Amino acid sequence: MKYKALFLILPLITLSIHANAQKYRTAAGPRIESDRVGISIQQKVHERGTLEGIAALGEREYSGTLLYEWHFPILGERFNYYLGAGAHVGNLKDHGVFTGADALLGIEYKVNGLPFLLSADIKPAFHLNHEDWVHLSSGVSIRYVIVKEKKKKNSIWPFGNNEGDDKKKKKRRNEKDEDSTPSIFDILKGNNN
Structure with missing residues (x-):
């Protein structure tokens, strides 16, 4: 029964991919992760792609991350999922500077009639020169649409x-x-x- 539902849902997702994935050009706002807080700025670079910059502050560290994200509509133009990859650099108390690579999987909703984006994601990070080699965090962002998409x-x-x-x-x-x-x-x- 699960496989039948999957075979029904997959074509719907595939058919909806041709639509515009995002309804904005630039958006920014707070980001709350499982163990950090920060600011997220997202800029559309082409039809389905965005660059996202994240500045995060934790109890023992601060970091900056840059991600490239691919957006795909789920049900219409306002609700989509995205995949991303990028890199980060930061400073860890007692260890100094660290770097690493990031991946991202999330969902995003553009609130109808309001200039806000709501998103939730999972972001695994792989570190060099850090206490933890791998870190898995989840995050929620509320971004304000600064520049709208032209109709x-x-x-x-x-x-x-x-x-x-x-x-x-x-x-x-x-x-x-x-x-x-x-x-x-x-x-x-x-x-x-």
């Missing part, structure tokens, strides 16, 4: 708007208009159409 115009064309074709057509029209304007030589020759 796209709907098209009756099934493959979306092709702005490049529109620009080419406009350029051709302008060139045609310029060609139809007689030059001074045409006027002198009497070849005015």
Whole structure:
């Protein structure tokens, strides 16, 4: 029975991947992890990708993390899951500077009608020069949308708007208009159409 439900849900998720995954360009806000607090800033870099910077402060350490995240819609454009990878650097009391790599798996919801994003994630970290080689934390973020996504115009064309074709057509029209304007030589020759 579990496998039947999986086979029904998987096509729905796959079909929804073509939609825009995020409804914002830039968002920032507090992040609360299992053993730290911090600030999260997220910037959209392309249709499904964001960069997220996290500054975190714990009882014995502080760190900065930069992650690249891939977003995939679950049910519509406002609710999606994301996968990420990146690196961090920080300072641990009594041990000094440490570095490492991070992975991320989370879900995100853009609140309808309000400029807020709610997200929850699991973030394993692998450290160099730290007491713990591996650290698994979970986090919750509430981000305020600083820059909204621009609305796209709907098209009756099934493959979306092709702005490049529109620009080419406009350029051709302008060139045609310029060609139809007689030059001074045409006027002198009497070849005015």
